[in-house]
Amino acid sequence: MHTPDSSPRASLYYDYKIHPFKPAPEQRGEQTRHPVAVVGAGPIGLALALDLARYGVASVVLEADVQVSEGSRAIVFTRRSMEILQQVGVAERMMEDALPWRSGNSIYRGQRVFRMEAPYDPDDRYQPMHNLQQQYLEQYLVEQCEQQSLIELRWGTRFVELLRNDDQVELLLDTPEGEYSLQADWLVACDGARSPVRSQLGLRMDGASYTGNFVIADIKIDIDLPTERLAFFDPDWNPGNTVLMHREPHGIWRLDYQLPAGETPEQALQPESLYGRIQAQLDMVGIDAPWQLDWCSVYSARAMTLPDYRHNRVLFAGDAAHMLPIFGVRGANTGLQDSQNLAWKLAARIQGWGGDVLLNSYSHERVGAAREIIEEAGKSTRFMTPPSNGYRLLRDATLSLSLSQPFVGPLFHWRTSRAHDYLDSPLNSGDKADNGPLTGAPLQNIRLAESDYLFDHLGGAFYLMLFAERPLDEPGLQLLQQRLQQEGVPFEIVQICRDLEQNDWPLLADPDGRIAAKYGAADGSALLARPDQHLCARWSQLDLDRVEKAIRIALGKSN
Amino acid sequence: MTEQSKAEAMAVADLEQVYDALAEAIDRAGEAHDRLFLTKLVLLLANRCGDRQAVLEAIDAALQDL
Numbered sequence: 081m082h083t084p085d086s087s088p089r090a091s092l093y094y095d096y097k098i099h100p101f102k103p104a105p106e107q108r109g110e111q112t113r114h115p116v117a118v119v120g121a122g123p124i125g126l127a128l129a130l131d132l133a134r135y136g137v138a139s140v141v142l143e144a145d146v147q148v149s150e151g152s153r154a155i156v157f158t159r160r161s162m163e164i165l166q167q168v169g170v171a172e173r174m175m176e177d178a179l180p181w182r183s184g185n186s187i188y189r190g191q192r193v194f195r196m197e198a199p200y201d202p203d204d205r206y207q208p209m210h211n212l213q214q215q216y217l218e219q220y221l222v223e224q225c226e227q228q229s230l231i232e233l234r235w236g237t238r239f240v241e242l243l244r245n246d247d248q249v250e251l252l253l254d255t256p257e258g259e260y261s262l263q264a265d266w267l268v269a270c271d272g273a274r275s276p277v278r279s280q281l282g283l284r285m286d287g288a289s290y291t292g293n294f295v296i297a298d299i300k301i302d303i304d305l306p307t308e309r310l311a312f313f314d315p316d317w318n319p320g321n322t323v324l325m326h327r328e329p330h331g332i333w334r335l336d337y338q339l340p341a342g343e344t345p346e347q348a349l350q351p352e353s354l355y356g357r358i359q360a361q362l363d364m365v366g367i368d369a370p371w372q373l374d375w376c377s378v379y380s381a382r383a384m385t386l387p388d389y390r391h392n393r394v395l396f397a398g399d400a401a402h403m404l405p406i407f408g409v410r411g412a413n414t415g416l417q418d419s420q421n422l423a424w425k426l427a428a429r430i431q432g433w434g435g436d437v438l439l440n441s442y443s444h445e446r447v448g449a450a451r452e453i454i455e456e457a458g459k460s461t462r463f464m465t466p467p468s469n470g471y472r473l474l475r476d477a478t479l480s481l482s483l484s485q486p487f488v489g490p491l492f493h494w495r496t497s498r499a500h501d502y503l504d505s506p507l508n509s510g511d512k513a514d515n516g517p518l519t520g521a522p523l524q525n526i527r528l529a530e531s532d533y534l535f536d537h538l539g540g541a542f543y544l545m546l547f548a549e550r551p552l553d554e555p556g557l558q559l560l561q562q563r564l565q566q567e568g569v570p571f572e573i574v575q576i577c578r579d580l581e582q583n584d585w586p587l588l589a590d591p592d593g594r595i596a597a598k599y600g601a602a603d604g605s606a607l608l609a610r611p612d613q614h615l616c617a618r619w620s621q622l623d624l625d626r627v628e629k630a631i632r633i634a635l636g637k638s639n
Numbered sequence: 640m641t642e643q644s645k646a647e648a649m650a651v652a653d654l655e656q657v658y659d660a661l662a663e664a665i666d667r668a669g670e671a672h673d674r675l676f677l678t679k680l681v682l683l684l685a686n687r688c689g690d691r692q693a694v695l696e697a698i699d700a701a702l703q704d705l
């Protein structure tokens with residue numbers, strides 16, 4: 081019998097709410113076949129359920145616990161994550177408390193040896209980074225799910241076994257009132273780094289585990305420093321190791337520090353060691369404010385991915401699919417991109433407007449993204465926690481040079497999660513871009529007016545973006561739109577025109593050609609974006625046959 | 640061109656490759672030979688660079704902040 085811990089977790093700033101288990105219809109003898117079962121109500125499972133609902137796809141979300149994440153865990157959300165969260169309706173809520181930022185500082189021997197600002201484009205609604213504790217993100221997603229009649233959130237329900245994965249799936253679940261089995265057409269495993277679904281299928285991740293262990297500690301303290309990333313290398317109190325500091329909302333600071341080689345997590349979490357080291361770090365920065373510990377944990381850097389995110393009717397997303405080092409805020413941010421990539425494809429497959437191979441393209445695109453991230457994260461990890469004598473010497477030499485030789489700055493690898501460009505996606509077609517975003521890359525947001533941006537208008541649909549002097553009056557366009565909509569394909573047309581005075585969605589005025597320039601478009605150009613806001617084709621001249629063909633390719637229906 | 644601006648002329652991606660290759664070569668040389676290896680490497684690069692002044696400047700720069 082599954083008995084989830086139903087006492088609210090302790091926290092100095094967050095009030096945990098218990099979502100009691102409620103018996104499922106299946107436990108009263110009602111059998112339903114759910115279109116989608118999602119295991120895990122972490123950020124990724126919840127975002128996926130909301131995204132599916134945008135297309136009208138119902139899902140049941142199964143969560144072993146009865147409350148949100150213990151401790152802050154993921155605290156940094158990128159612009160791309162905010163754009164994805166905007167689509168599922170929680171970005172505004174997050175922005176009420178989130179701390180936006182963009183600068184990273186590397187400090188060595190008391191000197192700031194490298195400072196980098198992540199680029200910010202005034203056409204973007206969101207700053208490069210936003211700090212907010214994961215509990216809040218989860219809470220907002222849960223509240224949004226509760227508003228959504230297509231989503232059934234089942235707390236206190238633990239996935240035990242995958243009974244079937246053939247022309248449907250069947251799951252064995254355990255609850256405070258005993259076990260039951262649940263039938264669904266599809267299963268999405270968003271059950272986190274230890275993914276029981278992954279173990280059930282006997283799947284192995286490939287990649288590397290790094291030796292360095294980090295303590296993550298959240299403390300309540302009043303520090304008058306801006307929201308920026310602070311990385312301290314080789315501090316006197318922790319020689320040879322790295323310490324990170326991040327400001328969180330609600331009067332909390334995150335300290336991450338590397339453990340001396342050979343020390344076990346248990347030793348590191350001994351109060352004496354923990355308090356002494358946190359104090360030593362604060363002393364070094366010159367802060368003598370009182371503080372209290374809120375939460376702590378030990379984290380080891382791993383860079384691994386499943387080689388395939390699809391196993392017949394089971395799909396993997398988020399930490400269940402990959403485990404990424406925390407350097408560069410990749411965990412949750414990468415998972416949100418998974419969910420956004422998967423949602424429209426699964427919806428299209430279920431509703432019949434997309435082919436089955438779309439789901440293979442999910443795996444292709446996102447495994448590719450994970451591998452690219454692992455490659456990049458590997459560099460940061462080798463710098464932060466050198467794995468061998470050679471790498472340690474190189475790191476130390478770089479630190480020493482950094483005091484007088486700016487050329488080594490980029491070697492500090494202040495890289496963060498970014499949206500992956502699906503350049504080699506099987507869904508791409510059309511002409512090559514000379515300028516502007518490449519085919520496969522995410523769309524570029526555009527500021528249309530005060531607090532009015534292009535992405536605010538986008539929903540879960542394909543968008544054909546036409547650039548012209550004035551709106552095209554082409555009957556073929558409307559016919560194409562009607563035909564696609566009859567087949568259930570969400571498809572919209574946006575026209576960006578130089579000869580317009582005012583924006584009147586879906587007509588956008590571009591008198592000075594600013595939008596066209598951003599997109600590398602000329603009069604007559606056409607761009608096609610997928611429902612997840614990635615470009616899948618572009619043409620220098622609109623040709624409706626080619627547009628239709630590109631949509632079929634992007635829907636995995638070309639043959 | 641000074642030593643520093645030459646070094647900066649190296650693209651970041653190239654610098655990163657050199658970083659990894661050098662780290663791995665040091666590991667291959669092993670702790671018993673890493674100093675010998677590094678000294679040989681500097682002499683080889685000095686000979687390639689062919690600019691005595693630049694090499695002497697680099698030696699001074701490397702001596703800083705040890």
Ligand SMILES: Cc1cc2nc3c(=O)[nH]c(=O)nc-3n(C[C@H](O)[C@H](O)[C@H](O)COP(=O)(O)OP(=O)(O)OC[C@H]3O[C@@H](n4cnc5c(N)ncnc54)[C@H](O)[C@@H]3O)c2cc1C
Nearest residue numbers: 120122123124144153154238239271272377398399411412
């Ligand atoms: C200690 C720690 C610190 C972290 N710090 C950072 C950080 O600073 N920055 C960062 O970007 N990322 C961080 N991460 C990673 C980040 O939290 C994850 O990347 C993110 O939560 C992934 O979301 P997810 O939804 O894929 O998985 P999770 O958030 O792990 O959600 C998985 C869900 O599945 C549920 N579940 C598991 N098994 C079952 C089952 N059998 N049946 C039903 N439900 C089940 C779990 O209860 C959980 O709710 C940290 C993670 C940890 C553990």
